[in-house]
Amino acid sequence: MKSAKEKMIAGELFLDMGGELFQERQHAKKLLHEFNLMDPTKVKARNQIIKKLFGKTGNRFFVEPPFRCDYGYNIEIGENFYSNYNLVILDGAKVIIGDNVMIAPNVSLFTAAHPIDPKLRTEGWEFSKPITIGNQVWIGGNTVINPGVSIGDNSVIGSGSVVTKDIPANVVAVGNPCRVIRSILPEGNVE
Template structure:
């Protein structure tokens, strides 16, 4: 099993092998171009992300600056939006559903490191997938940790640190992020219309 195969399987892997280092370098080169383009070059910027991401909806928007490790593990849903300074450590699959809103300075981490300092010093890490359902809103400054799933329609409060799965149709906040309350039926579909 290659280090990349181990990484994608959620197994411990050596993160500085040649294949993975070259793939991270490629992503950095693409994002250097993406982040340096003029604000009016929206189509050109998004063409770069279409080539970098594993899959992407026909309509999407990512504000620069944006950073990720590989890009090909990111699967970006239809009509989803990310504000400034999104960081995705996509050492494993990151699924972003349809019509997701991501606030500024959000971090999504699939990468983790062993608790054992001897193993950690050998550049061994692991990665677990992150899944964000449809119509989720993630408030600014939130952090999503490896292996979490956020259910459809959920709101994650600004500054929250998500360390475990959050169900659908709730408002969740805090560090660690916890369900504050359910979204009431009368709150669904009654927002302003444009």
């Protein structure tokens, strides 16, 4: 029989009854408390906490505090990653972020979801779906990325977007719900 953690990572419905998953979230909160309250000049010490917390990091990254996540171990970031203030990642499933990604303030990545059925929701059932963000992606401020979404290489997500479906590579997408508004040409210009 699978544990709640195994079901969560597999994207299956699970009940979190306050056991292993609760303890892992508490561990992450403890590290994040230290990270978020640390002297702003202690960049190397903050980066050590992120390396301890995340499943994988590149050599060059900068996470601006405050930052919040559920577990941390499901988060992978590539080289030259930058996130501005108030990034929230609910990482019940994998969140894989490529190289040269920039994230503006107040962005939220949610792998966690709950059933539509009100009875199941009231009972506390939940599930998680992974999020993948390609290389050279820029995500504008106040954007929400929902469970199961992939964003292709070189794409730009405009500020205030709610990304509910996959976004292909080499496009500018914006809105609620987020939709493609134009392509990005190979030279980096937009159509």
